[in-house]
Amino acid sequence: MTSRQAAKNERVGATNARGALLKQERALQTRQTVLAAAAEMFAEQGFPAVTVMDVAQRAEMTKGAVYFHFTNKEALAQAVVEEFYRRLPVIVAPALEKDLPPLRAVAEVLHRTALAFQDDRVIQAGARLQIERSYIGAELPPPYTAFQAMIEELLTQANEEGALHSRLSPDAYARVLVAAFFGAQHISWVQCNRRDIEDRVREIVEAVLPDRV
């Protein structure tokens, strides 16, 4: 092989590699579009009411394109719930990086999560799919446990610093906060499409952690 040929082959190879990368990127983008459409549909109508055709129409794609990325409706739901659990830590991360006193961090975590429940379709869909999990024939991550663990860690820290004035243990406190948060976002959803969730979460912090500053 001459060096010119080798150079040409290399160029062809590079073009192919770039082509493959572009194709892969497009496929990933398509997958993300389908996922976003599925999240919207599940958030609005719930798992039992949504069909793969609904998701395809919302994504402005053919049913075939959806099936290329997801085997069935169950796989769509599973992917949305997984995305919910990937996104939640990202949403609360700034609250943890700010070096706030731990009880203030708890308040900030709940506040940021409340805003996400109000605005983020993946978060809304994930919450709805978790309460509909008995209709979804697919394994979903156990609900509440990761969020509960994060809150508990902050409260343990607060307790060690003597900031938790109560007979309750940090894990009990975390259970109460997570239950109150979950209940508030649900009731707020049913009663006014989560318009008052920020106020409700502020009330929870005030009622449960009055001496957080």
Add this chain to the structure above:
Amino acid sequence: MTSRQAAKNERVGATNARGALLKQERALQTRQTVLAAAAEMFAEQGFPAVTVMDVAQRAEMTKGAVYFHFTNKEALAQAVVEEFYRRLPVIVAPALEKDLPPLRAVAEVLHRTALAFQDDRVIQAGARLQIERSYIGAELPPPYTAFQAMIEELLTQANEEGALHSRLSPDAYARVLVAAFFGAQHISWVQCNRRDIEDRVREIVEAVLPDRV
């Protein structure tokens, strides 16, 4: 008409009336049996998964017998939810009659309600049907409002007696307690079929109303 004839007619009338009453009573009993079976099925499997046939089989009746009392599955769900709202005030009544200080009464109301969520199939079914209300093509009473109003009334009383040490208003406190209760019973249901609901509700009372005595 002789007086003997009149007496006979009266007896016949009385027998007919007694017969009609017995028939009515049997019909009511059948209706109650169907309702109890529907509550069990809805509590266990949820509205979308249950058929009228399932309810008939659980009640050990024909489908026709079920349809004699209820037009369709929607009517069954509606009747169960109505029974939930009839039953709840009866369950908490003893807590209100005991002449407890209002914050103690709140704790007692939540405790009794927790036990009902653990044991009472109509209460369990009502809770599940309320979170599945978007799949039920029938009017259901607005959820949480009556319970919220009852808690709020007790907290208003506590506030007037100076027993509520907080910047929060009684209605905000009631929102927090109802949200925490609803969230706790739901998480407890998902995680362990409500085995720990009593402990969880005790923790809520301790965290939100520490100076209730």
